[in-house]
Amino acid sequence: MTEVVSPRLSTEGAGAILLDAADTVFSDDIQSRIWAVAAWMLKVGGVAETVPGMNNLMIVFDPLAVAPDAIEHQLLQAWQTVVPNAIAGRDVDIPVVYGGATGEDLAVLAEHAGLSVDEVVRRHSEAVYSVAAVGAMPGFVYLSGLDPALAMPRRAVPRMKVEIGSVIIGGAQAGIMPCTAPSGWHVIGKTKVPLFDPLRDPPSACKPGDRIRFRVIEVQV
Amino acid sequence: MIEILSTGAVNSVQDLGRTGYLDAGVGRSGTMDAPALEIANLMVGNEARAAGIEVALFPFRLRFEVDTVFALAGADCPAKLDGRQVPGWWAMNAKAGEVLTLGLPRSGARAVIAFQGGIDVPLVLGSRATDLKSVFGGFEGRGLNRGDRLALAGTSRRVLRMEGGYGADVSELRGRPVENDEAIILRVLPSAEYTAFTGEAISTFHQTDWLITNDANRMGYRLSGPELSLTRKLELFSHGIMPGTVQVPPNGQPIIQLAEANTCGGYPKIANVIEADLWKLAQAPAGARLRFEITDRDTAVAALRQERAFMADLAASVSLMRGWM
Numbered sequence: 001m002t003e004v005v006s007p008r009l010s011t012e013g014a015g016a017i018l019l020d021a022a023d024t025v026f027s028d029d030i031q032s033r034i035w036a037v038a039a040w041m042l043k044v045g046g047v048a049e050t051v052p053g054m055n056n057l058m059i060v061f062d063p064l065a066v067a068p069d070a071i072e073h074q075l076l077q078a079w080q081t082v083v084p085n086a087i088a089g090r091d092v093d094i095p096v097v098y099g100g101a102t103g104e105d106l107a108v109l110a111e112h113a114g115l116s117v118d119e120v121v122r123r124h125s126e127a128v129y130s131v132a133a134v135g136a137m138p139g140f141v142y143l144s145g146l147d148p149a150l151a152m153p154r155r156a157v158p159r160m161k162v163e164i165g166s167v168i169i170g171g172a173q174a175g176i177m178p179c180t181a182p183s184g185w186h187v188i189g190k191t192k193v194p195l196f197d198p199l200r201d202p203p204s205a206c207k208p209g210d211r212i213r214f215r216v217i218e219v220q221v
Numbered sequence: 222m223i224e225i226l227s228t229g230a231v232n233s234v235q236d237l238g239r240t241g242y243l244d245a246g247v248g249r250s251g252t253m254d255a256p257a258l259e260i261a262n263l264m265v266g267n268e269a270r271a272a273g274i275e276v277a278l279f280p281f282r283l284r285f286e287v288d289t290v291f292a293l294a295g296a297d298c299p300a301k302l303d304g305r306q307v308p309g310w311w312a313m314n315a316k317a318g319e320v321l322t323l324g325l326p327r328s329g330a331r332a333v334i335a336f337q338g339g340i341d342v343p344l345v346l347g348s349r350a351t352d353l354k355s356v357f358g359g360f361e362g363r364g365l366n367r368g369d370r371l372a373l374a375g376t377s378r379r380v381l382r383m384e385g386g387y388g389a390d391v392s393e394l395r396g397r398p399v400e401n402d403e404a405i406i407l408r409v410l411p412s413a414e415y416t417a418f419t420g421e422a423i424s425t426f427h428q429t430d431w432l433i434t435n436d437a438n439r440m441g442y443r444l445s446g447p448e449l450s451l452t453r454k455l456e457l458f459s460h461g462i463m464p465g466t467v468q469v470p471p472n473g474q475p476i477i478q479l480a481e482a483n484t485c486g487g488y489p490k491i492a493n494v495i496e497a498d499l500w501k502l503a504q505a506p507a508g509a510r511l512r513f514e515i516t517d518r519d520t521a522v523a524a525l526r527q528e529r530a531f532m533a534d535l536a537a538s539v540s541l542m543r544g545w546m
Contacts, residue, residue, distance in 0.1 A: 010413035012463045013493040014521035018413055022458045038244075051243045051461035053485055058461025060243065063522045064529060135459065135485035138246040138355050142459060142485075178246070179355065196246070198345050198357040204245035 007079055009072055014063040017071055019079065022055035026144055026172075030055045031132050032084035035208050040078045044071070052133045052208055054142055087209030089131070094176065094191050094212055096125070096167050100220025102190035109169065109186050112152050121219050123147040124188065129174055129212040139178030139196025139204040143212060146174040158184035165191045167214065178204075189214075222286040223336070225369045226320065229278025231438070234340050234359035234371070235333075236272040239348035243484045249464060250350040250358065253277075253439060253480045253503030254331055256528060257295035260389060261335035263536050264292040264312035266379070266543060271339030272349035274365070276332040281323045285315045289373060290337040290381055294391075296329030296504060297398060312543075313386030328398045329504035338375030354440055354481045382544040389539065394531045395500075404430040405505050407498050408516040408524070412466065412490035414455065422449040426491060430510040431475065437507045439481040444511065448473030455489050462486040465494035467513070477502060497524035 007021035019037075021030050034057045038050035041059050046066030051058040061071055098121045099106040110120045129145040151172040162168070162183040168175045170185035177183065178195035191214075195205045206212070237258065238251020252258045252275045259269045274283075279298065285291075292312035293300055300307040301322045302315060315321065323332055342349050342360050351359025360369060381387065399405055415423070429446045436443040449469050462468070466478045468488035477494060478486070479502060492513060494502065505511065 008413070011410050011493065011518065012412060012461070012490070013410060013465050013496050014518055014525060015496060016461070016463050016493075018460060020413060020460065026458065048240055049243045051484060053460035054458035056458060056460040058243075058463075060461075060463070063518075064526055068518055068522070133459070133485070134244060135246045135461070136483045140246050198247075198355070201346065202245055203242065203247060203346060208244075 006076075009075065011068070012058065014068060016058055016060045017068065017075065018056060018058045019075055020056040021079075026055055026132070028130065028144060029084075031130075031144070032086070033079070033082070035087055036082045036084040037075070037078045040082050041075060044074055047071070051135065053135065054132055089207065089209030089211055092206055092210050092212045093215055094167070094193050095215045095217045096189040096191050097217050098189040098219045102163065102166070103188045103220065105186035106188045109150065109152055109188055113149050115149065118219065120150060120188070121216060123150055124174070125214045125216050131206045131208050131210040131212060133208055134204050134206060137179060137181060138198070139206075141175060141195070141206045141212070143174040146172055148172065152186055154184035155186065158182050162187060163190070165193070167191055222370050222372055224284045224286060225365050225367055225371070226282035226284055228281050228365045228367060230364040230366070231278055231353065232274060232276045232281060233351040233353060233364045234272050234342055234349060235275040235351060236349045237270045238350050238480065239346055239352070239358070242346050243461065246484050247346060247355070248352065248481055248484055250352040250481050251348065252333055252350075254295045254333055254500045256394065256500050257503075258333045258335065259532060260310065260391065260535060261292040261294040261312075261333055262339070263532070263539050264389060264543075265290045265335050265337045266545075267335060267337065267339050269532075271335065271374075272342060272359075273333050273335040273340060276323055276334065277330060279323055279325045281332075282320060284318070284320050286317055286370075287373065288314070288316050288378055288380070290379070291315055291321065292335045293323075293332060294335070295332045296326035298326040298329070298332050299324040308388055310391050311386055311388045312381065314381050330506040331503050336373050337378065338373045341372040341374035352481060379545040387542050389535060394528065402510075404510040404512040405501050406512050406514050407501060408495045408520065409467065409492035409513045410495060410516065410518060410521060412492050414451070414489035415491055417451050417453075417455060417489060418469070418491055419450050419452050422451070425449060426475075427513055427515060430512055433505055433507050433509050433511065435507045439479060441476050441478045441482060442502065442505075444475045444477065446474070449475065449491065451489060457487050457489065459485045459487045462490070463493065465496065465499055466490055467492045467494065495521040495524060497521065497528055
């Protein structure tokens with residue numbers, strides 16, 4: 001059994017506690033534990049919501065129904081004892097048109113990586129990504145599993161408008177825009193798969209633990 | 222039905238907010254001044270989470286197309302029902318055809334109006350709140366426009382016995398109104414990166430009267446003041462944030478996350494405004510000054526408990542005061 005490192009706890013008001021287990025690089029093992037502890041904590045009386053982040057977890061609760069230090073105690077106990085079991089995530093296929101007008105940064109990213117456009121597309125589409133967390137904006141997936149060679153710092157100046165369905169890279173993370181919004185990430189392609197629908201329950205197409213594959217429809221110059 | 226006659230696009234249908242979908246990236250939304258909407262709902266005989274209208278742009282006018290009861294709460298603004306004055310924290314009968322007008326607040330920034338039965342818009346993910354940023358919920362997922370007609374829920378219409386309506390005394394919960402030029406005191410708890418700021422930054426954070434810039438909306442307020450520095454550069458992974466979380470981006474100028482905050486963020490967090498003080502931000506307009514006073518978790522919980530006790534007392538007394546005919 002691997003040693004379980006003690007996470008850092010902090011508050012976000014009286015009714016939210018943030019558990020941070022992040023080291024300097026993202027860990028899939030820690031993330032599995034995050035998901036398992038999130039599911040476990042949801043069964044604790046007074047807990048309203050759990051918000052998995054990237055190697056961290058926020059617990060939102062009613063501090064009039066349960067004492068905050070009782071939540072902290074249970075959270076630390078769960079962190080030490082809960083056994084992360086592989087989430088039976090689903091496989092989600094995302095067909096992508098790479099490059100062209102709706103993937104305008106593909107060439108720039110290839111140049112930054114020192115790779116050909118075709119090689120960037122190959123590496124991006126052959127990886128299997130894991131949905132680490134869903135958040136920031138409705139339906140936005142934080143994906144782990146990007147080939148490190150494709151990492152590229154975000155744009156110095158964010159675009160005010162990045163279209164829904166844009167397949168994007170920001171730093172070492174891959175993502176997909178669930179709605180049209182400002183973003184500083186690089187746009188390398190476009191998909192028509194809808195990721196968020198408020199009239200559906202659950203509203204988000206992907207859940208933590210799902211595996212995502214990008215499938216090449218076409219590479220445009 | 223009620224018809225909107227004059228409005229600004231940020232005035233919207235709101236309830237107490239959406240819970241249960243933070244892990245799908247869906248924020249709370251809901252009114253910025255939750256206690257005000259709860260009080261107004263109590264006064265007209267609604268359950269606390271009925272939908273009303275949050276007004277942040279004035280003047281605002283609406284016409285009643287049915288006889289009903291409404292209550293006005295939140296900002297202190299000059300209000301009239303046809304020719305009659307409507308005081309703040311006041312419930313009143315309205316007759317079909319009468320026009321309610323709210324003028325620019327004398328103090329505060331947001332008025333909330335509750336209507337008997339509540340605004341009848343569909344529940345989206347369990348709430349009637351408008352998420353303006355994400356364009357769903359409320360009335361067609363957007364702010365109100367002139368000419369919009371909103372239905373009121375419930376069919377049985379009751380009338381207040383008191384001709385001039387009746388008021389609630391909220392001074393115990395909200396204190397005295399803040400004078401112009403006086404800083405609004407917000408109680409905060411330290412957040413994860415509090416001690417990652419320099420000692421000088423921490424004292425500056427607490428001693429400065431921070432200016433609310435014009436970049437202030439339902440998502441959050443950007444503040445202006447001296448630059449706050451970290452002891453070293455931090456690269457944080459994305460993590461959950463809450464309404465009230467005070468972040469400090471690289472320019473050293475704090476941002477307070479509010480009702481329509483993103484569910485996750487990545488900037489260092491210096492503090493969190495306690496839940497019981499969030500309504501003070503709803504009532505703080507651009508140009509107002511804020512001061513952050515450190516408190517502890519017991520105090521933050523006690524303040525919430527006091528708010529619940531106030532609501533319970535109010536519910537008991539208004540049921541006597543209201544005296545339906």
